[in-house]
Amino acid sequence: MSNRPLAAAGRLVPLLRAGLIAGIVLAALAYPVAAATGIGAKVTAHALEHKTKILTSALPAETSYLYAPDGKTVLTMFYEEYRQYTKLSDISPNMQQAIVAAEDSRFYQHRGVDPKGVARAFVANARSSGVSQGASTLTMQYVRMALRDSARTPKEVQEATQQTSLRKIREMRMALDLEKELSKEQILERYLNSAYFGHRAYGIYAASEIFFSKPPKDLTPVEAATLAGLVKSPSEYDPASSDQKDATARRNYVLDRMAQLGYLSPDDAARAKREPIRLKLTYPPNDCASVPEKWNSWGFACDYLKNWWSAQPAFGDNRLERMDKLRRGGYRIVLSMDPKIQEAAEKNVGTKENTGSPFANGIVVSEPGTGRVKAMAVNRTYSLNLEDNPPSNNPEAGPKVKANYPNTVAPLLGGGDLPGYQAGSTFKMFPMLAALDSGMTLNTTFNAPYRYRSEVYDGWAPSNASGAMSGVQTMWSGFGKSVNTYFVWLEEQVGADKAVRLAEQLGLRWRTDVDREHASPAKAKKWGAFTLGVSDATPLEMATAYGAVAADGRYCEAIPVQAIFNRDGTPTTYRTASGIEREVAKPRCRQVVSADAARAATDAARCPTGDTPARGGCGGWSTADSVRGTVGRPVAGKTGTTDSTRSAWFVGYTPELAAASFIADPDNPFNAVGDGQSQIPINAVAQTLRDALKGKPTREFNPPSDAIVG
Incomplete structure (x- = not known):
């Protein structure tokens, strides 16, 4: 007896299964609540609608900037995810086109979920007996990123990232709802500001700065294709690695897709593919230890700012919440220090006792009538590197304990946990x-x-x-x-x-x-x-x-x-116990x-x-x-x-x-x-x-x- 009919039937089973699953997905598009219920979802339609509404107003974590008193000179930044939100009008069309070509070529045709893409992915995955293609649209990817960014409990993080059918259906449902609330341009803007590009670059502003040292409005097609190629796998396609082979191949794939979609002419795409990837890497500063060397003494003021911030109820109910706000809230903070007074303070303590002395000579200058700190200086170098410091001269300290000179980040001038x-x-x-x-x-x-x-x-x-x-x-x-x-x-x-x-x-x-x-x-x-x-x-x-x-x-x-x-440029405020709104500063x-x-x-x-x-x-x-x-x-x-x-x-x-x-x-x-x-x-x-x-x-x-x- 021949086995050929059985073999043919065996080849058809995955395709039939794929077609069946695709059919369920198509039904989910028409009846999303019923579909979600049919696969055992515990989240109600009302809860999903509530989450979708939250996503329409949610913004990703953004870097906070600390400025000198001129409001222009950046002393350092605070971030867990280096990101600066950028409007779509300030992002090169090359970048907008490259990300669509790389991640969702039918972005402007579907309503949040792409039925053709879903069916195609299921067929491809069934044939390979694994996961060879994804079906996530840009909108679905944005939903996933936004849910992850807004997660505040381990359970919410798990729900946002776990690889389950329930999560996929939930993303589809929310993507459909989101596209009823936001325009394609708004979704694309949020996506480009949320995506991770590697090297601690979250969002297109950070990626453009870190890899090419330029604002995203100036990205060329080659640079845009390079960055767009990173989203799929930032580590695998990292152009800063010693071997750019994979990064170049991925970039060239994106350039080809841009040509196929009419964003580039075939000649321009071919010419762009012949160009090498030319990086101009920038490593953005983070936290007080990154204050520029010429402003080193301002590190103590920066450290005081952090301690002050962590005690302000306006930024949260506890220290952890407040510091999370500092690193994710996108604030613009202008120090009260006066450069002239700070220079005088530095000169008049630095010449009295050198940095190599066990005796700390420090000074704080404040402004009567406002309490604003105008200068903080001490005969120490603000640095985390204590390797060259001598052993502590305190007989109660252990033999491995280092003294706090010449380098230290200890709050010797106040505002921290030292008694004084x-x-x-x-x-x-x-x-x-x-x-x-x-x-x-x-x-x-x-x-x-x-x-x-x-x-x-x-x-x-x-x-x-x-x-x-x-x-x-x-x-x-x-x-x-x-x-x-x-x-x-x-x-x-x-x-x-x-x-x-x-x-x-x-x-x-x-x-x-x-x-x-x-x-x-x-x-x-x-x-x-x-x-x-x-x-x-x-x-x-x-x-x-x-x-x-x-x-x-x-x-x-x-x-x-x-x-x-605040990130929108308005002064940061809080409400007093009597209900009066006041500026924090x-x-x-x-x-x-x-x-x-x-x-x-x-x-x-x-x-x-x-x-x-x-x-x-x-x-x-x-x-x-x-x-x-x-x-x-x-x-x-x-x-x-x-x-x-x-x-x-x-x-x-x-x-x-x-x-x-x-x-x-x-x-x-x-x-x-x-x-x-x-x-x-x-x-x-x-x-x-x-x-x-x-x-x-x-x-x-x-x-x-x-x-x-x-």
Whole structure:
């Protein structure tokens, strides 16, 4: 008996099966809900319609850009998928034609699903007993990409990418619905902005920049065909590989298809196929470590921007959501840094202590009345490469732990998770300000002994730095000479807890267990040493707190930006608890103490700097009397040192700027700076203020009233 009829029947079975499946698909086009139900779909028609509506408004993840204050100079980018959304009118027709030729030649004829393509694919796959052809249209591919990009749970990711008949039917149904909502041009635009081209290039703008260093509107037919060929398999057809054989073959296939569809003449296609693939690769920067070398110190401001961003409820409910927004939201962020002030800050810390020193000398400059950070500089190189750093000199650190110099990305200036440094007598501002705001006067007098035994603080007996500080003091002289016993007594009068709470209102945070315990409501009343600055603080906090005094008691949260724009160019906003819509980049200010109290505190704070107060006398000498002469205009401030001068500080301000500088060993707080270097932060602040304000009109401080002078 012959087997030929059986063999023929065997060859027909796959074709019959293919025809049957194609018939089901065609039925799905006419009755999509019924077809989906017939294969066991659990998703209701209503749910699919809802998802389709979401896709009509959904946009793919987009790169966020960080700009210098000019709003033009790109410092770095933030992205998980490097992408910049580009309108179809800004994409070369060559690219539009190439992607249609490569992926869906009947794109302009079908309604989202191509019945001929589906049938052809099923027949080809049946004959090969595998998957040799796909049937996805550009619209279906876009649906798949959009579902993947919008997925927020592992289940949604699985549903968007799993290789099942259910997923395919769902894509078909949604593609049909999508084409009722969007034009072919809108779908093509979204597809070209969603597709992955390899080398971390998501979307045509990124692909054009990365492979050819040009905008997509300038792509030639050869370049467009090369990029269009990548979508099918970015790694297999990678033109940047050492062997361009596969990439060239795929490009030539696309050029042939463009000729067949009438997009290119046969002669132009043949000529284009003879051209080699000429790449001009660009590797886009990502994150703060990619800030250009000439802007290296701005890396610390960039890092602060990220920490600030992660704490803003406007960008999500938690840190992960907020950082995801930064890397996917397509924001345009303009830093508040002032290049002139930043240059002055860099110069005046870099010349005081070199990058190879274990002692960090840093400075932060902020703007009173807005809280905007104008400069952040420290004698370190912003770099992730710690290989050449010496071992840490902290005896508690392990032998493999590296020191944070000369390279580091640690937030040494504030805004991160480091606790900071003991700020010494700069904290005397807080009990003085609390006392003035409670009704005490600048002429509040106390005969301050060398050593003072405090009954309020259970017999604690601090002393002054020298016997010359003893005697009758007022707030002017006590602050100017930094008389410990006067300020412990003053803190007793107003209550240490009130000084602590005021410091919190001015932006200070307690980051160590010891500080949190002392600052707690149960113990703050007994925290007598608070006025001597035993708590850790950062220069960012201190510049902002003193900036509130300069702004007549109006505290403004520290903010590293002057503008943030959404991907559509509108300012980024959030809604306050009271329902008011506000721009995220706008200053957030509140009156913390009365204007008169702040003006009185400033009058006393002119004494440490060698300046002349408006209403009183400083009592002869001061702790930083060179500052007024250096700055050359009205200036206030306060020095601060800790036990054994383990750290030294100076916080100074004019009506326009507030600056805080410190010197300490961030790796080992027990490594004393020494008295000989306590002048370094004084000079850093004075010289930075001088250079930053050069050429600007001199402004006077507002004097306090007669009532608060006393």
